[in-house]
Amino acid sequence: MTIAVTRTALAIPTRALLACGAVSGPLYFVTALTQAAVRDGFDLTKHPASMLSNGDAGWIQVTNFLVTGVLMLAGAAGLRRALEPGRGSVWGPRLLGVFGASLLFAAVFKADPGNGFPVGTGPATISTAGILHMAAGSVGFLSLIVATFVFASRFSREGHRGWAVYSRATGIAFFATFAGISSGNANAVVMLAFWAAVLLAWGWVTAVILRTTR
Template identity: 35%
Template sequence: MSGALSCCVFIVVFLLDGWTRPGYSSARHTISALALGRRGWIQTANFIVSGTGLIAGGLGVLQAQASGFFAGMLMILGNGLVASGAFAMDPMRGYPMGTSNGDPVEFSLSHRLHDHAGLVVFCCFPLTVFAAGFTMDSLGAHIVAGVVAALLVMGVAAFGSAWEQDSPVTGLIQKAVVIGALGWTSGTLLLLGPS
């Protein structure tokens, strides 16, 4: 249950915080940008608490012997989220308010570590969904999981491209990927029962 709840809490917190944060554009800015500024502690805590919940969920799946692959992906994903909270990105692209609209000339060590953690998270998304689908006995569930995982691969690639080009919809693409991946993962964990 902790893993499923963690996925839902993560989504709700970043959506509500983003909608109510002065100067933050939910369409342009990434979820990680919410860890900056005076209210940055909210998203930092969201990363760490939700990541820890996913690790606990992975341990629950492992103890239930539902799927070692799915359990492992949950734990890696959870660790990636915790690391994303531990290392903040640099202020950039107009956020927080008053920040230059471009990228820094040189990125800090914290930003570089955050990027590595983010790479782990976004690589885990399609793999976690794929693994989640294969915890079910139904061929239909396997097929749907494969299709959703393929769509997430395309979504992650689209997000990467949008980020590189500083697209005005970078944040929107990222949020669609995160909601799709964590929504699917949460649903699977609920179907598996206590985890």
């Protein structure tokens, strides 16, 4: 009886942490897309979600970064507890934790306004905060990309070929679109592809966490 009670007590916090991680992606995208639809001057073909941190309503996206960052850190901690020992059980969650931490940095150091957003803003200027934002985003995105391959390797060893392919495809798509917008020559197609890849990557995080929960 004592052993059963102890196991239940340990399982509840872990499942709660995993639940936090599972809702981080949907919460982030619902909040970002809602803002994108209603804020004047914002254009999905021109602006990444991080630019929503600017303007009078910028606090909404700043809060979005903070909340989803904390939720992602919780989810990473839950994964570390829940995964069976083996390669990927340590570095996979750690990399997702770095991604979560990068969202907190993105909240503190806002992206520079520009390219017509907020309304009336001219060409983008580069500030120290903007540089730190881009650095945090780069570290976070690259950590998430590497995490997809770490988990893909684990899934392959466990014989879950479909999950391995899904993970690698997510990482490749995300890396390709991230490289596209980082080139400085992002057009409407590249920007929309990046939005889609970020959605795909968040969806992958949610799917992996839900799979672990089950």
